[in-house]
Amino acid sequence: MPEALKLYHAPASPNSRRVRMFLAEKDISLPLVSIDLAAGEQHGDAYRAINPRRVVPTLVLEDGTAIGEVLAIWRYLEEACPATPLLGTTPKDKALVTMWERRAELDGFAAVMEGVRNAAPRLAGRAIAGPHDYAQIPELVERSKRRVANFYSDMDARLAEVPCIAGENFSAADIMMGFSLTTMRYFLPYDLARCPNIVSYLARISRRPAYRRAMEKGDPGMTLLLT
Amino acid sequence: MPEALKLYHAPASPNSRRVRMFLAEKDISLPLVSIDLAAGEQHGDAYRAINPRRVVPTLVLEDGTAIGEVLAIWRYLEEACPATPLLGTTPKDKALVTMWERRAELDGFAAVMEGVRNAAPRLAGRAIAGPHDYAQIPELVERSKRRVANFYSDMDARLAEVPCIAGENFSAADIMMGFSLTTMRYFLPYDLARCPNIVSYLARISRRPAYRRAMEKGDPGMTLLLT
Numbered sequence: 142m143p144e145a146l147k148l149y150h151a152p153a154s155p156n157s158r159r160v161r162m163f164l165a166e167k168d169i170s171l172p173l174v175s176i177d178l179a180a181g182e183q184h185g186d187a188y189r190a191i192n193p194r195r196v197v198p199t200l201v202l203e204d205g206t207a208i209g210e211v212l213a214i215w216r217y218l219e220e221a222c223p224a225t226p227l228l229g230t231t232p233k234d235k236a237l238v239t240m241w242e243r244r245a246e247l248d249g250f251a252a253v254m255e256g257v258r259n260a261a262p263r264l265a266g267r268a269i270a271g272p273h274d275y276a277q278i279p280e281l282v283e284r285s286k287r288r289v290a291n292f293y294s295d296m297d298a299r300l301a302e303v304p305c306i307a308g309e310n311f312s313a314a315d316i317m318m319g320f321s322l323t324t325m326r327y328f329l330p331y332d333l334a335r336c337p338n339i340v341s342y343l344a345r346i347s348r349r350p351a352y353r354r355a356m357e358k359g360d361p362g363m364t365l366l367l368t
Numbered sequence: 369m370p371e372a373l374k375l376y377h378a379p380a381s382p383n384s385r386r387v388r389m390f391l392a393e394k395d396i397s398l399p400l401v402s403i404d405l406a407a408g409e410q411h412g413d414a415y416r417a418i419n420p421r422r423v424v425p426t427l428v429l430e431d432g433t434a435i436g437e438v439l440a441i442w443r444y445l446e447e448a449c450p451a452t453p454l455l456g457t458t459p460k461d462k463a464l465v466t467m468w469e470r471r472a473e474l475d476g477f478a479a480v481m482e483g484v485r486n487a488a489p490r491l492a493g494r495a496i497a498g499p500h501d502y503a504q505i506p507e508l509v510e511r512s513k514r515r516v517a518n519f520y521s522d523m524d525a526r527l528a529e530v531p532c533i534a535g536e537n538f539s540a541a542d543i544m545m546g547f548s549l550t551t552m553r554y555f556l557p558y559d560l561a562r563c564p565n566i567v568s569y570l571a572r573i574s575r576r577p578a579y580r581r582a583m584e585k586g587d588p589g590m591t592l593l594l595t
Contacts, residue, residue: 206460213467220459232447233433240440248498271475273518280505291500 145203146171148214149191151178155250155324157198159211162316163218165351167225194271212242215313227313234307241307241314249292249321256285257328289325293336296322300338304345311346319346372430373398375441376418378405382477382551384425386438389543390445392578394452421498439469442540454540461535468534468541476519476548483512484555516552520563523549527565531572538573546573 148164148171150157164171176182176197183195192199192209200208200217208214219228229235258268259281268275296318299306307314322339325331333340346352375391375398377384391398403409403424410422419426419436427435427444435441446455456462485495486508495502523545526533534541549566552558560567573579 200463202460204460206464208460208463208467210467210470212470213463216466217459217463220462232444233429233431233435235447236427236435236440236444237433239443240435240437243437243439269515272522273515275511275514278505278507278511280507284502284505287502288496288500295499 147174147201148172148198149174149176149188149201150198151176154178154197155254155320156196156211159316159320160198160200160214162320162351162355163215163227163313165355166227166311166316166349167218167222168351169218169222196270219313227311227316229307229312234310234312237307238312238314242312242317245296245306245314245318245321248288249296250317250324252285252288252292253321253325253328256282256289259285286329289329290331292321292325293331293339297336297338300342304342306342311349315346319343374401374428375399375425376401376403376415376428377425378403381405381424382481382547383423383438386543386547387425387427387441389547389578389582390442390454390540392582393454393538393543393576394445394449395578396445396449423497446540454538454543456534456539461537461539464534465539465541469539469544472523472533472541472545472548475515476523477544477551479512479515479519480548480552480555483509483516486512513556516556517558519548519552520558520566524563524565527569531569533569538576542573546570 148160150160150173152175161173176188178197182188183192183197189195191201191207194209196209198209198211198214200214202208202217208217215228219226227238229238258264258270259277259279265277266274268277268281296306303309305311305315306318322343375387377387377400379402388400403415405424409415410419410424416422418428418434421436423436425436425438425441427441429435429444435444442455446453454465456465485491485497486504486506492504493501495504495508523533530536532538532542533545549570
């Protein structure tokens with residue numbers, strides 16, 4: 142692991158948590174710099190010089206290159222620290238992790254966040270993260286609920302067949318899936334009795350050493366249990 | 369390249385074209401099976417058994433594993449056929465290709481397709497691709513236009529600084545960027561005089577041998593020139 146990496150993040154941001162959990166699974170630590178989202182620090186000149194998109198997280202490399210986007214940060218960390226691979230080992234596994242990560246993210250996480258961003262009063266005018274302002278569209282809140290319900294059903298069916306979302310082995314796709322499921326549960330409560338496979342899956346991955354370590358360190362928002 | 373791969377695609381589908389262009393850049397060929405989207409073949413039992421999400425493309429491996437999602441298919445092909453790398457070679461380049469591919473896709477291609485899917489009468493009730501039906505939301509058509517205009521400005525500024533979207537070298541992020549820009553131009557005409565760097569970038573990547581080969585073969589919709 143290069144010495145001079147630095148991760149800009151926010152303790153409670155779901156995307157930052159995905160990177161911290163990836164680091165925890167690989168048992169590596171990086172210097173962390175907190176950005177105060179509630180105070181709007183991401184919109185200030187200092188952070189915009191690092192990430193013009195004004196979002197966290199950003200990984201800054203030794204030569205000053207700024208890597209935004211969780212998937213890109215994961216890819217860097219996997220290539221720079223290949224021990225404990227989380228993005229698959231064979232061509233087939235790498236493809237399956239990519240596929241299931243994407244479904245967890247776009248059908249799951251993006252679906253619930255669309256509801257959140259179009260509903261929260263504090264995000265009025267900020268319905269899409271990034272450098273441009275977009276007004277909220279109330280119809281997207283209702284659509285988000287339907288998408289989330291479909292996602293729960295689809296993933297419960299998938300998890301009846303496999304122990305981990307991409308197949309037999311734990312991968313970064315499970316980090317995405319865990320956070321997608323708990324984020325949607327937090328914002329849009331759902332009848333857990335209708336998705337027993339999801340409940341047992343989250344209980345299973347919550348027993349992993351990396352999750353326990355994160356919880357012991359008091360890392361906020363790291364719980365995956367649907368309680 | 370394993371012998372028994374098979375690519376299910378549709379000649380004019382933008383996502384299928386992204387995979388065919390990736391193959392063309394690597395100068396490899398695969399058995400192609402066409403799915404007739406206009407006739408609804410993707411919704412039939414035969415194709416749903418291959419890809420329950422009912423979308424193209426799908427890469428089927430020798431052992432029958434079906435890989436959906438363009439990024440996952442690209443990842444498989446890059447790992448199985450490492451010659452002529454398109455996803456970067458160093459950890460830093462792999463991360464930058466991932467980051468820029470994602471921006472081209474989510475801020476560009478997804479933004480324009482959101483407008484298309486919410487406007488086209490033949491897609492009524494199918495505003496989101498995949499196994500579930502969602503009604504069109506007219507406000508998204510207007511928002512799509514604003515997102516596309518922002519994308520043009522942002523990418524024109526980026527392309528004033530670098531020859532290829534992820535930096536010095538051509539990569540799969542340029543395949544995504546090329547198709548994002550030409551798709552949006554097709555659906556939402558835009559004043560090219562305001563984005564000279566995009567115009568010269570597309571002219572430059574259209575002169576690549578792989579594009580010329582695709583054009584000579586008469587592969588439909590492979591032109592990247594904004595004419």
